[in-house]
Amino acid sequence: xxxxxxxxxxILELYVYGALTEAESLEVSTALKKHPEILKEVEEIEYALxxxxxxxxxYNPEALLAAITAKLTAKNAKIRTLxxxxxxxxxxxxxxxxxxxxxxxxxxxxxxxxxxNNNLREQLTKEKAKNAKFExxxxxxRDDKENAEELLAVIxxxxxxxxxxxxxxxxxxxxxxxxxxxxxxxxxxxxxxxxEPPRGKVYQVWSLKLDPLTPTSIGLLADFVDDENKIFELxxxxxSEAFGITLEPEGGSKAPTMEQLYxxxxxxxxx
Amino acid sequence: MQQDGLILELQxxxxxxxxxxxxxxxxxxxxxxxxxxNDQKIAEEILQDVFMxxxxxxxxxxxxxxxxxxxxxxxxxxxxxxxxxxxxxxxxQKNLKAENFVDILESSSNFSSKTDAxxxxxxxxxxxxxxxxxxxxxxxxxxxxxxxxxxxxxxxGTVKTRNRACxxxxxxxxxEK
Numbered sequence: 185x186x187x188x189x190x191x192x193x194x195i196l197e198l199y200v201y202g203a204l205t206e207a208e209s210l211e212v213s214t215a216l217k218k219h220p221e222i223l224k225e226v227e228e229i230e231y232a233l234x235x236x237x238x239x240x241x242x243y244n245p246e247a248l249l250a251a252i253t254a255k256l257t258a259k260n261a262k263i264r265t266l267x268x269x270x271x272x273x274x275x276x277x278x279x280x281x282x283x284x285x286x287x288x289x290x291x292x293x294x295x296x297x298x299x300x301n302n303n304l305r306e307q308l309t310k311e312k313a314k315n316a317k318f319e320x321x322x323x324x325x326r327d328d329k330e331n332a333e334e335l336l337a338v339i340x341x342x343x344x345x346x347x348x349x350x351x352x353x354x355x356x357x358x359x360x361x362x363x364x365x366x367x368x369x370x371x372x373x374x375x376x377x378x379x380e381p382p383r384g385k386v387y388q389v390w391s392l393k394l395d396p397l398t399p400t401s402i403g404l405l406a407d408f409v410d411d412e413n414k415i416f417e418l419x420x421x422x423x424s425e426a427f428g429i430t431l432e433p434e435g436g437s438k439a440p441t442m443e444q445l446y447x448x449x450x451x452x453x454x455x
Numbered sequence: 456m457q458q459d460g461l462i463l464e465l466q467x468x469x470x471x472x473x474x475x476x477x478x479x480x481x482x483x484x485x486x487x488x489x490x491x492x493n494d495q496k497i498a499e500e501i502l503q504d505v506f507m508x509x510x511x512x513x514x515x516x517x518x519x520x521x522x523x524x525x526x527x528x529x530x531x532x533x534x535x536x537x538x539x540x541x542x543x544x545x546x547x548q549k550n551l552k553a554e555n556f557v558d559i560l561e562s563s564s565n566f567s568s569k570t571d572a573x574x575x576x577x578x579x580x581x582x583x584x585x586x587x588x589x590x591x592x593x594x595x596x597x598x599x600x601x602x603x604x605x606x607x608x609x610x611x612g613t614v615k616t617r618n619r620a621c622x623x624x625x626x627x628x629x630x631e632k
Contacts, residue, residue, distance in 0.1 A: 192618030201593045202525040203600045212521045230524050232626045234596060237486035237577040240559045242495045245485045245502055249477050252506050253470070259507075 190215065191225050200230050200286050274442040335372070335415060347427055349449035354431075355379060359448045362389075362427045364420060371420040371427075375405055378414075378446060381431055388432045389416075391424035394450075398430070399440045426450045462523055466513045473510055480524065481506065484531045490556045490595045491535035501538055505531045532597040555591040559581070580629045586621035593618060 190196075196378050198358040216223040242389040338344060344365045351358040359377035364370075373389055381387055387405040392398065405411075430437075431444040464472035484505060489498040508530050516526045560579055579587075588607060592598040593614075604611045 192619065194615035196619050197622050198593065198600050198615060200522055200525055202521060202529050202597065203593050203603065206520065207500055209521045213521065226522065228626060229622060230522060232622060232629055234480070234483040234524065236556070236575065236590075237483040237490070237594070239486065240490055240556050241482045241486035242489055242498070244482050245499070246478075246481070248481070248499060248503060248508075249474060252477070252503050255503065256507060256510055265621075276580070320590060384584060394517075406464075 185215070187219055187221050191222065196222065196226050197229050200226060200233060219446055221450060223317055248442055272303055331413070335413075338365070338370075338372055342364060345346065345451065347449045347451050349427055349429065349447035352445045354444060355446045358446045360429055360449075362449065364424065364427075364451070369394070369421045371418045373414060373416045373418060373429075374414065375408070375429070376414040378405075378408075378429065381408055384434055385431050386434050387429050387434060387446070388436045388440065389418060390428045390430065391422040392428055393423070393424040394425045401436060401438070401440075404432075404436050423449055459518070462513075462516065462518075463555050465510075466516070468513075476509065477506060480527055484527060486556075487528060487531045488535045490559060491532065491578070492538055493559075494589060497538060498535075501531070505534050529597065536597075553585065556595050557587045557591070575628075577623055581623070581624065585617060586624070589614065589618045589621055 195204070195208070195212060199209060202209075204212065212222075212226075221367055243361060336418045339346075344363050347362040347364060349360040349362060355378075357377075358379060361374040363372040363374070365372075371389075371391075375387065387408060389402050389405065390399040391402050392400075400422050402422070403416070405416050408414070426449060428440065428448040429446050430440040430442070431446060432441060456493060461475055465476055468504065480500065483500060485502050488501045488505070489515050492498050504544070509527060512530075516523060520526075541557065557579055560576060580603045585607070589603065593600075599607065600611060600614055603609070604614045607614070609617070
């Protein structure tokens, strides 16, 4: 390589400007490392250019160095704060752990609550059932009360005559009462003091004419055992002079079985 | 001239080395920036940014790719051009009538380096118009050889040799002093 020619080509000036391609610059860099003459030339060119550009600077900016170092220090401080923020992130790890632990506790608590809730719901259902039962009882009581009032109304009716039926030979302690509303042709039999009929037997109520003795069935005391107040409503359109109750086979009989006459009572003359 | 040891220390984060680098290059970098942005306040801002970049990116400088001065030149030109672009239309207007280094030298009565000023002015006086253009584009504006050839409608080789002649004149005057 002719060093002189290389220098005179003007490539070194362009090298200092930065006007060459990367490959060309690399080439010059290699050349000046090998040849001190080229390096010397480059340094002289650079010196001249620095003098030239310095000459158009508005002033020598020496004083600005302080501002630059201050900015750099501030920036470094910021970088250091960033560093401490990484230790802070370790602290946030703890926060995260605490958070997870709290979360776990919360979930466990939630399961307890769900269990509790189920218990409560079960209890509520029970209470509701109980409540329904009470309501039913209240309704029943209201019904009973109405029935009782109705009965009371029946008994108090001025058209009703009360006929006590006394116990007969088969059941001396037995007792019954017939409340007979002649006007409405209804008879209410209070059979509270009759013994429970044996299985397969039923009480039959008879209206009697005394002279001659003519019994007419006015009905059965159906479901005697299950009837709570033991008051039975029957229709009686007969000119009854007496009432009797006999024990008959299930379904009743056409004629009373006189051996099984439980109670008997005569209608007192109506005023 | 280029102190490789000094650059190595800068790259190692030595603040004293940075201060020495500033001393060596700040005035010429300031001149380059000023020649592009034409505004003293803005040039001061950019100069600070450029040297912060030099400090922060010193490790990316690689001597096999070029001179340290050239590396700094590129940072300064890029920062100045970015500034011009970001300032938008209003300043592009200003940029159109932008003076080159010669205009700045001729219009300025307040020279930074008084000793050089006389010599440099003498240099400007004898400088051929083509030299003014070549140095303005290649050195101050950072054009590549190819871009300069296209701009001045000149063969690539001529850019090189003509420019060499222009710089030789400058060197002659500086030595003469």
